[in-house]
Amino acid sequence: MNRQDAGMLANVFRPTTVIDATRLGEQLGARILLASETFQHTGSFKFRAAYSVAARVPNALIIGASSGNFGQGLAYACKLLNKRCIVVMPATSDPAKVAAVEAYGGKVDMIDVRQTSRAERVAQLVRAHPEAYLASAYDDPLVIEGNATLGRELAALSLPVDCFLAPVGGGGLTSGLITGLRAEKCSTPVIGVEPAIANDAARSLREGKLVRNDAEPQTLADGVRTVSLGEHNWKILREGLSRIVEVAEALIPEAVRLLFNAANVKAEPTGALPIAGLLAEPEAFRGKSVCCVISGGNVDPALFARILNTQ
Amino acid sequence: MNRQDAGMLANVFRPTTVIDATRLGEQLGARILLASETFQHTGSFKFRAAYSVAARVPNALIIGASSGNFGQGLAYACKLLNKRCIVVMPATSDPAKVAAVEAYGGKVDMIDVRQTSRAERVAQLVRAHPEAYLASAYDDPLVIEGNATLGRELAALSLPVDCFLAPVGGGGLTSGLITGLRAEKCSTPVIGVEPAIANDAARSLREGKLVRNDAEPQTLADGVRTVSLGEHNWKILREGLSRIVEVAEALIPEAVRLLFNAANVKAEPTGALPIAGLLAEPEAFRGKSVCCVISGGNVDPALFARILNTQ
Numbered sequence: 281m282n283r284q285d286a287g288m289l290a291n292v293f294r295p296t297t298v299i300d301a302t303r304l305g306e307q308l309g310a311r312i313l314l315a316s317e318t319f320q321h322t323g324s325f326k327f328r329a330a331y332s333v334a335a336r337v338p339n340a341l342i343i344g345a346s347s348g349n350f351g352q353g354l355a356y357a358c359k360l361l362n363k364r365c366i367v368v369m370p371a372t373s374d375p376a377k378v379a380a381v382e383a384y385g386g387k388v389d390m391i392d393v394r395q396t397s398r399a400e401r402v403a404q405l406v407r408a409h410p411e412a413y414l415a416s417a418y419d420d421p422l423v424i425e426g427n428a429t430l431g432r433e434l435a436a437l438s439l440p441v442d443c444f445l446a447p448v449g450g451g452g453l454t455s456g457l458i459t460g461l462r463a464e465k466c467s468t469p470v471i472g473v474e475p476a477i478a479n480d481a482a483r484s485l486r487e488g489k490l491v492r493n494d495a496e497p498q499t500l501a502d503g504v505r506t507v508s509l510g511e512h513n514w515k516i517l518r519e520g521l522s523r524i525v526e527v528a529e530a531l532i533p534e535a536v537r538l539l540f541n542a543a544n545v546k547a548e549p550t551g552a553l554p555i556a557g558l559l560a561e562p563e564a565f566r567g568k569s570v571c572c573v574i575s576g577g578n579v580d581p582a583l584f585a586r587i588l589n590t591q
Numbered sequence: 592m593n594r595q596d597a598g599m600l601a602n603v604f605r606p607t608t609v610i611d612a613t614r615l616g617e618q619l620g621a622r623i624l625l626a627s628e629t630f631q632h633t634g635s636f637k638f639r640a641a642y643s644v645a646a647r648v649p650n651a652l653i654i655g656a657s658s659g660n661f662g663q664g665l666a667y668a669c670k671l672l673n674k675r676c677i678v679v680m681p682a683t684s685d686p687a688k689v690a691a692v693e694a695y696g697g698k699v700d701m702i703d704v705r706q707t708s709r710a711e712r713v714a715q716l717v718r719a720h721p722e723a724y725l726a727s728a729y730d731d732p733l734v735i736e737g738n739a740t741l742g743r744e745l746a747a748l749s750l751p752v753d754c755f756l757a758p759v760g761g762g763g764l765t766s767g768l769i770t771g772l773r774a775e776k777c778s779t780p781v782i783g784v785e786p787a788i789a790n791d792a793a794r795s796l797r798e799g800k801l802v803r804n805d806a807e808p809q810t811l812a813d814g815v816r817t818v819s820l821g822e823h824n825w826k827i828l829r830e831g832l833s834r835i836v837e838v839a840e841a842l843i844p845e846a847v848r849l850l851f852n853a854a855n856v857k858a859e860p861t862g863a864l865p866i867a868g869l870l871a872e873p874e875a876f877r878g879k880s881v882c883c884v885i886s887g888g889n890v891d892p893a894l895f896a897r898i899l900n901t902q
Contacts, residue, residue, distance in 0.1 A: 297608060299630050303694075318855040319610050376852070383614075537892065541687070544629040544888035546857045577855035581848065585896040 289335075289429050292360075293328055294320050296433055304542040308558050311569040313439055316545060317430070317576055322384070324503075324551070324576025325430060327353035329417065329452055332426025334361050339413035341365070343405050345398040347502050348377025349576050350417035355386025366409075368401050374502055374548075376580040393496050418450030419510025427453055430573070431460020439571050441468060445554035446573040448472035448481045448524060449504030451513030453575055458520035469522035473557035475499035475529060480508050481517070482524040490514045500532045503550030503576065525557040525564075532556050533587045539574070540588065548579040549587075600646075600740050603671075604639055605631050607744055615853040619869050622880040624750055627856060628741070628887055633695070635814075635862070635887025636741060638664035640728065640763055643737025645672050650724035652676070654716050656709040658813050659688025660887050661728035666697025677720075679712050685813055685859075687891045704807050729761030730821025738764055741884070742771020750882050752779060756865035757884040759783035759792045759835060760815030762824030764886055769831035780833035784868035786810035786840060791819050792828070793835040801825045811843045814861030814887065836868035836875075843867050844898045850885070851899065859890040860898075 297316040305312040317325035326346075330353030334342055342365045344354050351367035358365045365386050369378060370393045381388050391401045406414050416423060434444070434457070444461075446454050454472050461468065474481050478497035484490050492508040499505060509517060535555035539545040547555075554572035558565050608627040616623040628636035637657075641664030645653055653676045655665050662678035669676045676697050680689060681704045692699050702712045717725050727734060745755070745768070755772070757765050765783050772779065785792050789808035795801050803819040810816060820828060846866035850856040858866075865883035869876050 294611065297610075299608075300605065302632070321613070323855050540857060540895075541892055544634050544857050546851060546855050581852055581899040584851075585899040588892040588896040588899075 289328070289332055289426065290433070292331055293429055296320070296430060298437065298439070299543065299545065301543040304538060307538065307542055309562060309566045310558060313441060313569070313571045314543065314545060314574050315434060315571055316574040318546060318551065318574055322349070322352040322356045322380070323578040324349040324353065325427060325453055326350040326417070326576065327356060328429050329423040329426040329456070330354040330415070331357040331360070333415045333420060333422045334358050334363055336422055337413040339411065341409055341412040342415050343402060343409065343412045344368070344415040344417060345402050346417050347505055348373050348381070349503055349578060351381040351386060351388070352377060352384060352578065354415065355381045355384035359385045366405060368398055368405065370398070370496070372498070374578070374580045374583065377578055380578065416510060418452030418506070419512050421512055423452050424456045424459055424512060424516070427456020428460035428463065431457040432464050434571065435461050435464030435466035441569045441571040443469045443471050443522065443568070444571045444573060445471050445473055445557050447501065447504055447550050447553040447575050448474045449550070450506040451481060451509040451517050453573065454521055455513040455516040457573065458516055462520070470520065471522050471557070472524040473553040474524050474526055475501050475504060475532065475553070476526040477529060478504055479526050482526050484509060484514065485518065485521065485524055488518070500529060501550040501553055503548065504553070525560055527553065527556040527560040531559045533590060535559060536587050545574060546577050547574050548576050551575045551577060600639070600643055600737065601744070603642055604740055607631070607741060609748065609750070610854065610856065612854040615849060618849065618853055620873060620877045621869060624752060624880070624882045625854065625856060625885050626741070626745060626882055627885040629857060629862065629885055633660070633663040633667045633691070634889040635660040635664065636738060636764060637661040637728070637887065638667060639740050640734040640737040640767070641665040641726070642668040642671070644726045644731060644733045645669050645674055647733055648724045650722065652720055652723040653726050654713060654720065654723045655679070655726040655728060656713050657728050658816055659684050659692070660814055660889060662692040662697060662699070663688060663695060663889065665726065666692045666695035670696045677716060679709055679716065681709070681807070685889070685891045685894070688889055691889065727821060729763030729817070730823050732823055734763050735767045735770055735823060735827070738767020739771035739774065742768040743775050745882065746772050746775030746777035752880045752882040754780045754782050754833065754879070755882045755884060756782050756784055756868050758812065758815055758861050758864040758886050759785045760861070761817040762792060762820040762828050764884065765832055766824040766827040768884065769827055773831070781831065782833050782868070783835040784864040785835050785837055786812050786815060786843065786864070787837040788840060789815055790837050793837050795820060795825065796829065796832065796835055799829070811840060812861040812864055814859065815864070836871055838864065838867040838871040842870045844901060846870060847898050856885060857888045858885050859887050862886045862888060
């Protein structure tokens, strides 16, 4: 994408919110800056991806599969662009995210992922709607370019940090970050954070080839319940990603609580993964300056209350 | 305060975080911008007040009374300035705020307000420490000047709004806002929001004289449990405040939930008062553009979980 196109997108997106999380940093022994996408349109970075796709394909109907945030972003982007969309969502999706997709005018197509994979259902819908554009939530150069606007923004801020940490699911965010940062000549390492029970990306990096989970892993971080990285993302991540930190499930709610109590940030479990990464490897980050990308803030309030009440 | 002094303070303070709360605004029928002080040092605007005092008095020991946020701000300001402080807090204070004052190195002096008023206990401490400066959390020109930095910031942003809404307790925030906005030639009205069970400020405006509550009202908004406006604040507010919206207690947790669910903002009950004000008078604000000052985000997680779970 050229800078003019990037500038066009940047005018639509809200700048990321940079928060100097002093108290959280003191607790974790690092200097922590948060790049919070929780105040982005539709509450997560996924709006960048979705709008980038919806604005740049000619089709009036867009079909996508999403555990929620891409669906919300796509629904709102289509609303802004006077287009329509159908979003395939697992029945286990956060109810708040399902309701939000519908509130933005998107049509939700709910599936039981134990019986039908997202890919199968999407294929059925594409056959039924041959005029539609099939949008991947991550495996699409237009998605990567949308997310690259965040990398460009962060590069322009010249943050004094040793590394960026960001969640890894399908790899759309990290591949976009790397693309945007490098396009603006910022060489700061990007480290991925992935739930240990959904560690296909970490295994892929170790084995040097794209490996898949057998099924969608039921991690609390519902934004990274993907079976594998996308092909386009993998091409960027295999060379561009510094490494991946794998985190135990118990660290994810702990990270949500820390962001809430020590930084006044409402993050969804997936958004808290970078903090879980700091908890998983305290020695690796002690005394370092890190920028944690908080990818989104949309979470069911009943689930959030349970997380707050569990210590 | 001259602009040079204001600039010195502004370098210490974090700029307020302006959030365009589109979805919240759609739900409430208004265009809503949030000026969130939840990411200010110590998590509330009170740091502006406390640092302004601690930096500009010669005393090495500062005594203050606070339900929590001024105490946190004072403790952290004194830490930064190598000073000491004693903070008198009611036993009913949010435990998270008490713990935070202590974490910043402040000494907490806990009282039962049914037996000893804050004023009485403060007077005892001042007799015991004649070298100390007695800092009011609101009734002090240095406090008002500290809070005025927020008004100056907001004026400089030239937000396209019809009014500002902010919580009223002792009147430190609203008198500071008015002072700062007017110093920068911004004439946008400032509207106070006060719990109906703690409506001494609204009664004062109606009666044209400063009136007091008999005791500290036990509103959920613990930051405004003051018996009256301060004298210095009253002088500014009686002429400068446009009016006061009084809100029923039930609207306060509802406002906390709305900020959480529709704007991804973690606010403490006091910080959510401006949203409660919009709920209290929907017709008055329908179609208007408003800037709500979210004064702080520090809240006990157990209390917050209860608020989320109650509909």
